Amino acid sequence: MSGVLQDVRYGLRVLRRQPTFTAVAVLTLALGIGINAAMFSVVNAVLLRPLPFDDPGKLVAVHEGVPSLGFSKIPFAIPDLMLYEQGQKSFQGMAAYRNDNLELSGLGEPTRITAARVTASLFPLLGVQPILGRSFHDDEDRPGIAVVILGYGLWQSKYGGSRDVIGTTIRLDRIPYTVIGVMPRDFQFPLSGASSNNEPAQLWVPRAFTPADLSGWARFNDDVVARLKPGVTLAQARGEAEAMAQRILQAYPADLLRRFTNTKLVSVVDPLQAEVSGSVRPLLLLLQGAVGLVLLIACTNVALLLLSRASGRAREMAVRTALGAGRVRLLTQLLTESFLLASLGGALGLGLAIWFKTFLLKQVPAAITLPRVQVDAGVLIFTFSITFLAAIFFGLAPALHATRTGVREGMQEGGRSGTGSRTRHRVQGAFVIAEFGLALLLLVGAGLLLRTFEKLLDANPGFQPEKVLAMTVPLPQQAYPQANDVRNYYQRALLELSQLPGVVSVGGANDLPLNGNELDAVEVEGQNKSTTPAVRQTWVLGDYLRTMGIPLIRGRLFTPEDREGTQLVTVVSENMAKILWPIEDPIGKRILRGGADGQWLTVIGVVGDVPDGAMSSAPRPHCYSPYLQERDAAIAAADTLRSLQLAVRSRGNPDTVAAGVIDRLHRLDPALAISNVRTMQTEVNQSIAPQRFNAMLVGIYAGLALILALIGIYGVLAYMVMQQTHEMGIRMALGAQRHHIVALVVIGGMRLVLAGAAIGLVGAWGVTRLMQSLLYGIAPGDPLTFIVVTGLLSGAALLACYVPAMRAARIDPMSALHYE
Known part of the structure; x- marks a missing residue:
């Protein structure tokens, strides 16, 4: 125990003597550990923590x-x-x-x-x-x-x-x-x-x-x-x-x-x-994997710092070896210093985790409901574990390298070191290659998610959400016991709203685009029942289809004459028409909708497809029916048919008519609890919010990974320039031009970068296949994303290499020849 305490005290003195190195290493580790702990707090709450019920x-x-x-x-x-x-x-x-x-x-x-x-x-x-x-x-x-x-x-x-x-x-x-x-x-x-x-x-x-x-x-x-x-x-x-x-x-x-x-x-x-x-498991595992890669890159950076520092301590190691310290003793001391760095980084990282967890939860889309997320004992154990593993990861290789040097070699390395240590350069190069491979993998993933979000922004929702205000208007059964009571209120409401200044058209439906959940099986007259798909069913009132901007492709839309006591009619979506009547005209065809007491409906029109549930989901076959033709028993009993969504298309900003709309509805029934007043553009934005969240978070992680990787290549090349100052002085004294020196440094760095990029591309090609369920309109192996990301990474790395290269080119040959 006394030996351990002695190593700890000595390690703390060493770290205090090098405050810049210590601060950079601790902050780098804190960043990697902090975002991992924060992300794990969410994973723990959703995937790992037992449900709060008995057994x-x-x-x-x-x-x-x-x-x-x-x-x-x-x-x-x-x-x-x-x-x-x-x-x-x-x-x-x-x-x-x-x-x-x-x-x-x-x-x-x-x-x-x-x-x-x-x-x-x-x-x-x-x-x-x-x-x-x-x-x-x-x-x-x-x-x-x-x-x-x-x-x-x-x-x-x-x-x-x-x-x-x-x-x-x-x-x-x-x-x-x-x-x-x-x-x-x-x-x-x-x-x-x-x-x-x-x-x-x-x-x-x-x-x-x-x-x-x-x-x-x-x-x-x-x-x-x-x-x-x-x-x-x-x-x-x-x-x-x-x-x-x-x-x-x-x-x-x-x-x-x-x-x-x-x-x-x-x-x-x-x-x-x-x-x-189940629904959020793939996303959470992706995000936890992404922050895990950031931690690996952070550890690699700290390992590079330790390797660079090792040359300055070569004489110290040689002296201690000459005085009788064995390799195990030296390894213990160096690993103790690594554990001290990791502990400081872990403690600071825990504070960052609490802040980042709060930031993370604020970004979660409303569509994703999470249980209570907290930094509990499980998160503390996880943080301690990754801190321990990080210390081993970034500390072991530098410690093994530092203790491999013999006494004579160490004393020589402590003096003139113009040619540096080839072994150390090889180890540093391997770390840089790993850094850039991991960074490219993360950047490709972020690029795919960003392109998914871009595709969704450009996607056609199948309707025109601009200038449309929507709200839920429920009619309690106690106040509206009969179907006619329900119908009468909604018809009066649409009439009142249509007379408001600035209103173009109004309509109602049991559900709106991007929120459909009413599915039914249908039977087509004269066709095999086993080939009939499930369809989305929407009951519409007033001028709903025009209000939502769902385009008419053929036939006609509903009119006020399509009401109770007239021929039962329906309007179907384009994909439903293509599936059920691929080579026939759907107008005039009949389908049976409903359960045991189903009704035969005649198709009078075909309209455009509208996505179900979210912008990223494929449109289902869709069947629209006039609300006024629905049976009394269904309207009286079904919650969805007495809780319609009313839609109002305005000439300008829909928010400007919201107060007037609610006032008119309350004139008809002051006690109504009108809810969920929003614009349809807000609905579209919320529909793609999960993809925005994915792209933003993975983009942040990839950005951190890129910054750390660039710092790593810069640090390695700066160290190499310092170590090879004497050699470069000789080259320049023998006639080498400054651009030759720049090329020497840049080419050396870019070799490492391109080797890492090649490995990263292979890894990304395999790993991105696991992201298929999170993508929309783009393949996991999208060549444009791979090319652009590789180009951006290489360009940024080239700039990181150029700075130490220019420093090398400005070396004075005479000063370099006398450099120790």
């Missing part, structure tokens, strides 16, 4: 799917869930849930909040209890029972954390609900990724299956979580799920079953943890 490894997400129709995973239909629960033997219990948007009133201004409708079995299944009050009883999970459990945030914001909240009443969709409990501060369910709606729930109400739910065959609306029985494996549960899917399909009503001819229904069982993190 989370036993929790699974259960889905249905119809792969032949493009549905690999979809929520459960309630009749299917009932059959699954009755027949399964793998689960201790199952619970259904779905998110809903409800109008909260009676606590100030009416607002829209996200509520989760959950079966009474959910909270016991997860092993969580309210911190105040109680959870739902089984007999409360039925229609007509209005009880609610508040989220911690809502309890604090609306009630100030008062414990007297239990038993009070709040109004949801204008129905009085009794508060029976408050959930813990960090409780969140549904979790991001485990639900078809990623908005965090602010309160929970009973799912309360209605008769319509229980008879809703093929209406896939509810997500399901289950807990495996003790001793049951995931593989066993998956095996049972396959059999259960076929049993469910056989129970379908005959008139619906015929539509599943040549179609397979499946049940999918996945760990809940994987379900939550």
Whole structure:
């Protein structure tokens, strides 16, 4: 122990004597360690930290799917869930849930909040209890029972954390609900990724299956979580799920079953943890890998600094060897100094990690919902581990090299060193090659992501988002119980809005471009059902298609005459027309849409394709139907059909008409909680925000890598010039011109750079294949990106080589000949 303390004290004295070297090395390491720790705090929270539930490894997400129709995973239909629960033997219990948007009133201004409708079995299944009050009883999970459990945030914001909240009443969709409990501060369910709606729930109400739910065959609306029985494996549960899917399909009503001819229904069982993190896993692993490369480059730079410093300590090592110090003793001392540098860098890096984590979280797009991210014990252990490994990585090679020199050689190297150490130059060259290889790999990845973002900026969204204002206008069932009430309000609303100054046109739909989630299977008259794709279904009102700027390709659009009691019509997207009628005119063709009680619709028009979900997603076949032709029962019961998105196209900036639009809507119903008022251009920007986030972060990491690599090549060449000053003086004394000296230095540096670039190109060619899912409109091996990045890297490296080369060219031959 005394020997270790002695080495530490001596190491600290050495580092204090060289403050510039110490500061540069510590800051370089702090940068690499800090961004790694910050990135790992996110990875740990999303991918590694166990879910905050009882025995989370036993929790699974259960889905249905119809792969032949493009549905690999979809929520459960309630009749299917009932059959699954009755027949399964793998689960201790199952619970259904779905998110809903409800109008909260009676606590100030009416607002829209996200509520989760959950079966009474959910909270016991997860092993969580309210911190105040109680959870739902089984007999409360039925229609007509209005009880609610508040989220911690809502309890604090609306009630100030008062414990007297239990038993009070709040109004949801204008129905009085009794508060029976408050959930813990960090409780969140549904979790991001485990639900078809990623908005965090602010309160929970009973799912309360209605008769319509229980008879809703093929209406896939509810997500399901289950807990495996003790001793049951995931593989066993998956095996049972396959059999259960076929049993469910056989129970379908005959008139619906015929539509599943040549179609397979499946049940999918996945760990809940994987379900939550699955969508962001590739991105997080990419970002963690990127910062890992930055740390490797930072360590390489510090190793280069240590190698450069080694020549100045050669005499010291030789003297200590002559006095009896063995190689192991010298290695121990040098590695102790490396560990001191790494420790200082790690401590400073931890502070940088806290700052960078905050910066990182501020950049996360709204579409990506993360759990609570913090620098916890796991992050501290990770930081300690990479600090230890970094010390070994950057300290071992210089230490081995420094202790390999003999006494005589060390004493000579401590004197005149005009030709320098060939071995040291070779080691330094290898480090520079590695630096540039890693930097190029990162730069190629950043270039591909940047080009993806550029492609999305230039992509045609299929509609004209400029000058369009949109908002959600929900009509609570308590206030609008009948379908005619709902229709009348929306028709009056569109009429009022169309009369506003500056308004060009108005329309409404159950969902808007880039936000579609209503999918349906259709049957084409006279065609084989097995070839029919799943289609996106949108019900539209007023002048919706013109308001959104979706172009008409052939046929006609809807008119006010396309209403209840007239021929049922539809407008289809161009890709749907090409898929279903590749060589025929689609106008006048008929499709069957819906479940067992489906309706035949006549195609009257074809419009342009619009992306689903995001700008980067391929457009699905799309079917538009007049809202006024939808059946009363569907409008009265379906949340999406009584919560339309209204769109207003203005002559100028759409924000200037927003106040007038909301005022007109409130004139018709002052209590309405109008929400999500935004421009469609904002929707487009948010749709490409994840790609912007990817490009920005990897670009930052690649920029840091490039700067470190350039510092590395500059430092090596500057050191080489210093070491070879005597040799260069001889060359110039023998007639070498200054441009010869410049060429000598630059060519020596560029050889290393190009060797590193060649290795980096090979690595990038393989690694970028893993980025395929993050790219849009560009191949992983895009030659333009590879050429441009290689050119930029080489150009920057050439400048870094030129500075020490010019310094070498200005050497005075006489002074150089006497240089020690």
